[in-house]
Amino acid sequence: MPPVETAPAATPTLSLVAGAGTRAVRIRRFEARDAVLLVGSSISSLALTWLLYERLTPLSGTFGFWVSWYATFLAMVGVTNVVEYDAVRARDRIATVVLWSVGLGVITPLLLVVGYTIARGIGALRIQFFLEDQRYVGALSRADEGGGRHAIIGTLQQVGLAALISVPLGLLTAVYLSEVRGRLARPLRMVTDAMSAIPSIVAGLFIYALWILTLGNSPSGFAGALALSVLFLPTVTRTSEVVLGLVPGGLREASLALGGTEWRTTTGVVLPTARTGLATAVILGIARVIGETAPLILTIGGAFVVNANPFSGKQDALPYFVYRLVRFPQPAQIQRAWTGALVLLVVVLALFVIARVIGGGGPDHISRFRRARLRRKGLA
């Protein structure tokens, strides 16, 4: 088929995507009348539900009340819009209300989880949680006695070792997928996807079978680190590959055209350009594995006192500490578990925020710190 001559596409006057050079046209407006309809619907449905629920039918329960209210509210929105406009508009309105409530409602569980963890954990959180272990603590001790220093040390060492193993391997794999693009790239991408989906307990079983049963080692922090690195590797690979893919091809071509070798192109151009993105990938990977419990149940053994050597002897970890204590019947032990959970959650959320801050922009984004350093060198 001969290529059809087409005029250069005119700038769309009605564009949903407000890119550079196109002017976004508002295709709908939220007018005062719509606001009145919404508020009126919500009030009238509240009144109607109350009448039905509390006066006319023998129903009860807060949850049921709000479910009924929401259903009545949607019906009310539909009816008022049919009266004011037409049925097509009414369906659109109902859909919009549903999407808004789902979209904003999805945040509710997050707020509940974080809020409840803070509420339960903050009560017994003392500075000695970071300074003491469970050496002098029994099941009947007060909840704010002792601490989780042994677990925090264990978690830091295990996650650190897992990162030492997985980050170089993951980066190499990402470089292979994105820069070398050898024959194995397609199957490798599939296998990486498959690996990122293996259940965390299976990673623990695997290391138990390989490292402990077959090679005859005993449970230790290092075994836990190995299990974590099985989960860490595909995460780092996938996110790093995406980040490397964002590096503009022109930069690579310029480097090669200037006579740079592939090695120099990757280490001198591609990786530095993607630096913040790669840091984000690593931090997100850490945030994912730091809360993993299942692989550690099988591999680290667990301990109540500090063991700062990850290569010999049983070790504890913060998630394992929480998991074990919460299964005790004593309230003080459960309280300790919540304290540990709060520390864990704060660490995970902090890592997440750090990753967002340093990786907020694309590959050409220059962070504030980097800009300051470049300015010192007189480059920006």
Add this chain to the structure above:
Amino acid sequence: MTSTMLGSTAPEAKDPTPVPIAIPTNRDRGDRVYRALATFGGTVTFVLMALIAVFLLTRGWDALRVAGWRFFTEQGWEPGAGRFGIGSMLPYTVVIALVALFIAVPVSIGVALFITECAPRRIRRPLTSLVDVLAAVPSLIYGLWGLFFLQPRLLPLSRWLGDHLGFIPIFGVSGEGPRPLSLFAGSAFVAGIVVSLMVIPICTAVMREVFSQTPAGEKEGALALGGTRWGVIRDVVLPFGRSGIIGGSMLGLGRALGETIAVTLLISVAFDWKWSVIEQGGNSIAAHIALRFSESTEFGISALMGAGLVLFAITLVVNAAASVVVARSRTGAATEI
């Protein structure tokens, strides 16, 4: 095979899409070492996956040979007596995952549509980040929260379902008269709801990605024909993103099947299969491994390895299928208007 691809910009090219041309390069030794190193890094993933399968199989072989095909039908777990299998565990695992998907899929479609089609530009990025935070919260903390916060508040709903919809097998409850709330604690229903929170971010991410690739021209065409926003969603975005919805749901299914700690904390273990979702008692392969591991004999551990192998195989199949579906989805690049 070379890595250097440049777009052909020859003016006489008929084809408007640039065709990459291969440039022959002479690699020095440094580059050969570099390529070998990267290839080595890549093969580690293959080797690891193979090792996982091999070690689970060899370590589980003792038990699997004793149990034979009955491993898939036997409901109890007494490795010492030679009677053990995943006959109730496997269906319970699937039930928990299905409960999770039953909630997660509609919610994820809604959230993904809201982010791509509906939300004001200002709140899109923050909302996307918040959904990602939902994925970052450790499953241990979801388990704790589900056990102490959600379950007590959910039990009245379970009882209501049992009292009023008990004629449906999945809501059937044993016993008559006023039932105690404790009869509904530790059910697959409660576990599934908590797991759904962990599945929502995964499904949402895939669906959002696919929905956002809907060709703007098709959406604008629908709007120009007088369609409302809901019309555009129903007739353009959803048909376009159907494979994304299926693929995202299957990825979520893979995650839900393997979820361990939250289920371990929530479920009250039962080995006999029943249809009721809301009544106390359930199990999952992953939770069973976590719970039984420390008190198992050598043979018992071999049996657990066998169960782990089955779980590994199932999640692999589900995820491979999901990847194929997502990869096949029609992309906007092929659409010209």
